Each structure stands twice: as C-alpha cells, then as structure tokens.
Amino acid sequence: AQTVTQSQPEMSVQEAETVTLSCTYDTSESDYYLFWYKxxxxxxxILVIRQEAYKQQNATENRFSVNFQKAAKSFSLKISDSQLGDAAMYFCAYMYTDKLIFGTGTRLQVFP
Amino acid sequence: GAGVSQTPSNKVTEKGKYVELRCDPISGHTALYWYRQSLGQGPEFLIYFQGTGAADDSGLPNDRFFAVRPEGSVSTLKIQRTERGDSAVYLCASSLYGELGLDTQYFGPGTRLTVL
Structure with missing residues (x-):
C-alpha cells in the first residue's frame, strides 16, 4: 500500500528566510503525481505545487520549488523569501489512479 | 470561474441523527471526490465519482455512509445514525479528469461536522 510520511510536525522560519519541508513516500508504481497543498x-x-513522476526536472512555482528524488522516494518543498502569509499546515500528497493519499502535515510558523 | 463550494460550512447534530452534506464542483469537472479530515490528521479518501457513478467507494467506513451524484454535478454525502466518531471536517474536491486519469484536485472549504 502507498504511504506518505511527513516527519516534521512543526517548522518555523524567519520572514524572508528559506525553509524546507520534508516528505517521503512508498510506492511500487513508476508513474504517479506528487503534490504539496497548503x-x-x-x-x-490550496494547491502549492505538483510534480509528475516521469519528469526529471523539479517543479517550480514562484517562491516554491521541490526537490524530487524518485529513487529515494523523497519530495521536499522549499519556500524561499518566506512571508507571513505562508504560515499554514502543509500537506504532501501522492496520487496514483484516483485518490490522493496525504501525509499528516507540517505546521509552518513564520516569525517577523 | 467559481471554485468548489460546500454547504453547510458547519453542522452540529445529535448522536443518532441523519445528516446531508452538499458539494458543488467546479463547472465542467467530471470527477468529484469526498475526503474526511479528523483533527490533527491529513484528509482520508472516502469516495470518488466519475460522472454520475461511484468509481471507487473503498474509503467509506461503513454502510452508514452513502453518497450520490445523480446528474453528474452536485454531490451529497449522507450519514445515517451519526456517531460521535463521525465528527470531522468533510472535504470535497473536483478535477477535470483527463484521459490519463491523473489530474489536479481542487478542494472546497469543507464542512465541519460535530456530533454531540
């Protein structure tokens, strides 16, 4: 069965700094999607970013980028130039066929 | 271009009562999903509709839960004989569902159900 693990229950970052949220997953499939939701x-x-497993290039959306390591089954989210509005729960999710499988989330605090 | 909407926003009911939760997907989206999010957890899949039919209901916890989508648009999640353990946020999502079957799901704001 597919599983998604987020090992950081809470993270904090200073405004304008960079923070990385970790996510690992387990699957035997080769073609799937990965997502970060806020x-x-x-x-x-709210969808932050998505990555197709067949693409080697890491996805980027403005201040948000991912480090996708398919062999290691790792999918981390980097937030650059953090803003107060980035404070939220962040969920990593895996999708194969229809349903999304979510991790338990990481609460991100942003300090001014 | 409205997003996914869900009503009511909050629902408080007594143990044993029947409730209905409504989801209105993004116009043109053929796929609709229901998830349940308990406190401190990520959402868990309940059921997925492709058009009017339930393509995958493997996440429904028991036969007290039922969902319909009679015209392929609005969906209603129905819970009979509610229990305190049913208290959670119920999230609905929709997607365009391209031919590959892997597509981004867009979520509604959820309904918070509280069973007293």
Whole structure:
C-alpha cells in the first residue's frame, strides 16, 4: 500500500528566510503525481505545487520549488523569501489512479 | 470561474441523527471526490465519482455512509445514525479528469461536522 510520511510536525522560519519541508513516500508504481497543498485556518486546501513522476526536472512555482528524488522516494518543498502569509499546515500528497493519499502535515510558523 | 463550494460550512447534530452534506464542483469537472479530515490528521479518501457513478467507494467506513451524484454535478454525502466518531471536517474536491486519469484536485472549504 502507498504511504506518505511527513516527519516534521512543526517548522518555523524567519520572514524572508528559506525553509524546507520534508516528505517521503512508498510506492511500487513508476508513474504517479506528487503534490504539496497548503491549508490555512480557513480549512481550504490550496494547491502549492505538483510534480509528475516521469519528469526529471523539479517543479517550480514562484517562491516554491521541490526537490524530487524518485529513487529515494523523497519530495521536499522549499519556500524561499518566506512571508507571513505562508504560515499554514502543509500537506504532501501522492496520487496514483484516483485518490490522493496525504501525509499528516507540517505546521509552518513564520516569525517577523 | 467559481471554485468548489460546500454547504453547510458547519453542522452540529445529535448522536443518532441523519445528516446531508452538499458539494458543488467546479463547472465542467467530471470527477468529484469526498475526503474526511479528523483533527490533527491529513484528509482520508472516502469516495470518488466519475460522472454520475461511484468509481471507487473503498474509503467509506461503513454502510452508514452513502453518497450520490445523480446528474453528474452536485454531490451529497449522507450519514445515517451519526456517531460521535463521525465528527470531522468533510472535504470535497473536483478535477477535470483527463484521459490519463491523473489530474489536479481542487478542494472546497469543507464542512465541519460535530456530533454531540
């Protein structure tokens, strides 16, 4: 069965600094998608970034980038130039066929 | 271009009662998903619709849970004889569902269900 592990329950970063959130997953499949979602207190899950497993190039969206290591089954999220609005729960998720499988989340605090 | 909407935003009910939770997906999205998020956890898959039919209901915890999508758009999650353990945030998501079957899911704001 596929599993997703986020080993950092909480992380903190100073405004304008860089922080990396870790995620590992377990699968025997070769073609799948990986996602990072952000969940602020409003509860809405907001897509941050996605990575197709067949692509070797790491995905980037403005200040957000990933380090995708397929052989190691690792998918970390780097947030550069952190802003106060980045404070939220961050969930890593794996998708093969239909359903998303989520990790337990990392709470990110951003200090001014 | 409205996003996924869910009603009600919050629902408080008594143990043993019946509840219905509604999801209105993004227009044109053929796939619809329900997830349940317990406190301090990531969302867990419940059921997935492709059009009007439930393509995968393997996540429904028991036969008290049922979902429908009669016209391939709005979906209703129905919970009979609610229990305190059903208290959670119920999230709905939709996706365009391309031919490859792997597509980004866009989430609604969720319904917080509290069973007293």
């Amino acid at each position: 969940q602020p207190p409003s509860r809405q899950m």
